[in-house]
Amino acid sequence: MAITHRLEPETLHDNAEDFRAEPHNIEAEQALLGAIFVNNDACDRVSAFLQPNHFFDPLHGRIYEVASKLVLAGKRATPVTLKTFFENDEPVGELSVPQYLGRLAASATTVINAEHYGRTIYDLALLRNLILIGEEMVNAAYDSQVETSPSMLIEDAEQQLFSLAETGKYGSGFEAFSTALTDAIDMAASAYSRDGGVSGVATGFNGLDQKLGGLQNSDLVIIAGRPSMGKTALATNIAFHIARAHKTEHLPNGEEKVVDGAVVAFFSLEMSSEQLATRLVAEQAGIPSERVRRGTITKQEFDRLVDVSQTLQNLPLYIDQTGGISIAQLAARARRLKRQKNIGVIIVDYLQLLSGSSRRASEGRVQEVSEITTSLKALAKELNVPIVALSQLSRQVEQREDKRPQLSDLRESGSIEQDADVVMFVFREEYYVERSQPREGTPEHMAWQDEMSNVAGLADVIVSKQRHGPTGTVRLQFKAEFTRFSDYVPTDHLPERTE
Numbered sequence: 001m002a003i004t005h006r007l008e009p010e011t012l013h014d015n016a017e018d019f020r021a022e023p024h025n026i027e028a029e030q031a032l033l034g035a036i037f038v039n040n041d042a043c044d045r046v047s048a049f050l051q052p053n054h055f056f057d058p059l060h061g062r063i064y065e066v067a068s069k070l071v072l073a074g075k076r077a078t079p080v081t082l083k084t085f086f087e088n089d090e091p092v093g094e095l096s097v098p099q100y101l102g103r104l105a106a107s108a109t110t111v112i113n114a115e116h117y118g119r120t121i122y123d124l125a126l127l128r129n130l131i132l133i134g135e136e137m138v139n140a141a142y143d144s145q146v147e148t149s150p151s152m153l154i155e156d157a158e159q160q161l162f163s164l165a166e167t168g169k170y171g172s173g174f175e176a177f178s179t180a181l182t183d184a185i186d187m188a189a190s191a192y193s194r195d196g197g198v199s200g201v202a203t204g205f206n207g208l209d210q211k212l213g214g215l216q217n218s219d220l221v222i223i224a225g226r227p228s229m230g231k232t233a234l235a236t237n238i239a240f241h242i243a244r245a246h247k248t249e250h251l252p253n254g255e256e257k258v259v260d261g262a263v264v265a266f267f268s269l270e271m272s273s274e275q276l277a278t279r280l281v282a283e284q285a286g287i288p289s290e291r292v293r294r295g296t297i298t299k300q301e302f303d304r305l306v307d308v309s310q311t312l313q314n315l316p317l318y319i320d321q322t323g324g325i326s327i328a329q330l331a332a333r334a335r336r337l338k339r340q341k342n343i344g345v346i347i348v349d350y351l352q353l354l355s356g357s358s359r360r361a362s363e364g365r366v367q368e369v370s371e372i373t374t375s376l377k378a379l380a381k382e383l384n385v386p387i388v389a390l391s392q393l394s395r396q397v398e399q400r401e402d403k404r405p406q407l408s409d410l411r412e413s414g415s416i417e418q419d420a421d422v423v424m425f426v427f428r429e430e431y432y433v434e435r436s437q438p439r440e441g442t443p444e445h446m447a448w449q450d451e452m453s454n455v456a457g458l459a460d461v462i463v464s465k466q467r468h469g470p471t472g473t474v475r476l477q478f479k480a481e482f483t484r485f486s487d488y489v490p491t492d493h494l495p496e497r498t499e
Contacts, residue, residue: 023127024056025120032117033060034108036067037078037101043071046118054125059092063101079105126164133160159332201262201345201386204241206487207474211463212422215242215345215386219467220377220419222351224391224410225426226398230459231390232271233279233483234426235347238388239264240280242345243317262344262385263316265337267330269353273319279483284308288481316341326355327375338383346383348376350390351416370415377419391416393425403432407464423465428478429455459485 035042047068055061066085067077075081079101086097095103137157144153200214215221225231245261268276282289285308287301297305318341320333330348337343348354356368356375373389380387393409405425410416417423433451438444459478463471475488 022056022131023124025124026057026060028117028120029055029057029060030104031108032114032121033063033067034104034106035114035117036064036071037105038108040067040071040077042114043068043077045115047071050118050122054122056121056124056128059089059097062086063104129164133157133164136160155329159328201242202245202260203238204245205238205474205476205485207476208461211469211472211474212466213469215388216421216468217384217386218381219386219421220373220380221386221388221422221424222391222410222416222420223388223424223426224393224416225405226393228431229426229428230478230480230483230485231426232349233478234461234485235349235388235390236266236276236279236483237283237485239266239317239345239347240283240315243315246316246344258342258344263341264318265334265343265346266317266319267325267333267346267348268319268321269323269325270349271321273321276319276321280312281305281308283482283484284312286482289483290481318343324353324355327372330354331375331379334379334383338385343383344385346380346385346387348387348389350392351376352392366415373415373419377421403427403429404460404462405464417465420465421467422463425462425464427460427462428458429460430458458488 032042032046050064052061052065052068055064063082063086066082070077070081079098082101083098086101089097091097092100137153140148140153140156144150200212200216200219202209202214203212223231223235242261243264246258246263247260248256249259251257266276278292279289282292282305285301285304287297287305291297291301292305318337322329325333334343334346351372352369354372356371376387376389391410393405397403397405397409404427407417407423410423430452433448433455436448438448457477457479459476461474461476463474465471476485477488478485
């Protein structure tokens with residue numbers, strides 16, 4: 001029995017070919033609603049992704065909304081129970097709305113197809129949203145104001161498109177414990193089979209990997225420190241090690257599986273991509289980056305730079321050097337690179353240079369940083385990758401006798417400490433000892449020299465918070481002229497020198 005419906009497209013022109021109706025499928029909407037009336041379980045099959053505004057017919061959207069609320073309240077959703085909500089609505093053709101509800105139930109098909117109908121309605125709603133975004137782009141370009149730059153229009157359109165692309169993807173509802181248990185065993189097996197027992201993405205530093213178990217997917221990792229402690233150098237070294245170790249294998253089903261390392265996205269809000277590249281090349285060539293920048297290198301050193309650069313040119317490391325971007329822009333670009341290159345690690349240098357929404361900014365810097373850290377953690381979970389964000393410390397460290405940083409030293413520490421899964425501090429005592437040099441020839445100077453020899457070239461990475469494991473300190477060696485960290489080797493473990 002055919003269902004009378006009032007929303008058939010009207011002919012707007014004499015020539016029907018001149019009219020293009022928005023994508024829709026009235027029959028699928030009717031079939032889904034009928035299936036829900038016959039068996040309310042059909043509502044549970046589509047409620048996770050289908051919203052009332054996805055229906056093309058506003059009446060169908062209202063029927064679905066009322067039915068969903070009744071089912072959610074533990075009541076039956078039938079034409080009879082819905083009748084009172086629609087008695088005063090305009091007729092549907094020759095039928096009143098209550099009669100129309102009965103006709104939907106009488107013409108219902110099997111509940112088995114309910115999810116298929118729901119997906120059809122959902123996909124068509126996405127197409128209509130795409131058309132709407134396109135129309136807005138055209139209108140915005142035609143009506144562009146003087147203060148609105150083309151780049152702002154592009155960013156706005158890009159944000160809308162990525163928001164639409166991610167609709168319905170984030171969050172998959174409940175999963176059986178057996179599924180989560182299988183994932184946990186797979187992670188343990190992966191850690192067991194790897195050298196060093198690392199379950200996450202290895203940082204390239206043995207001591208740090210033993211403490212953290214590598215960088216874990218969906219974790220927000222904060223690396224904090226005062227200026228000149230080596231935060232960016234450590235982040236750059238980690239990025240290089242992860243990108244260099246990147247290795248994949250092809251599975252029988254045609255998919256590509258990451259075996260080791262990862263593709264890295266580096267958001268450098270402070271330094272240019274050229275400066276980062278110079279650091280990496282200088283570090284690997286063993287030439288002070290300062291001399292590379294000034295050009296005071298020998299022919300032999302230049303040849304070494306060229307050789308190293310040829311080795312590094314295929315490194316899966318992508319740098320975004322845009323300064324002052326918002327957290328929304330960073331998220332949109334990260335999602336794009338995730339689709340295009342399947343990034344496995346994101347590094348942000350540094351957190352305080354990001355901006356939040358204008359509403360949060362107006363509420364104060366603490367609220368804005370809170371929005372940024374919450375969004376970074378949500379992005380880490382959404383893309384299922386670790387995000388390493390660098391952070392500045394407040395000046396109160398300098399006022400203390402003991403300069404070793406604490407969690408309370410984090411700027412806007414409440415939100416950063418709360419949202420982060422791991423908080424690490426980079427501390428080089430050499431930096432402070434070097435600046436306390438007494439006058440030469442005094443007994444204090446001799447004591448100072450002894451102290452300098454004990455701390456020279458050493459750095460501590462203090463793990464002050466970790467959700468998955470112990471806290472503690474990992475000692476590394478640091479060569480400032482090369483901006484290079486390496487694993488710490490105690491003097492008594494060094495091989496004997498042969499003359």
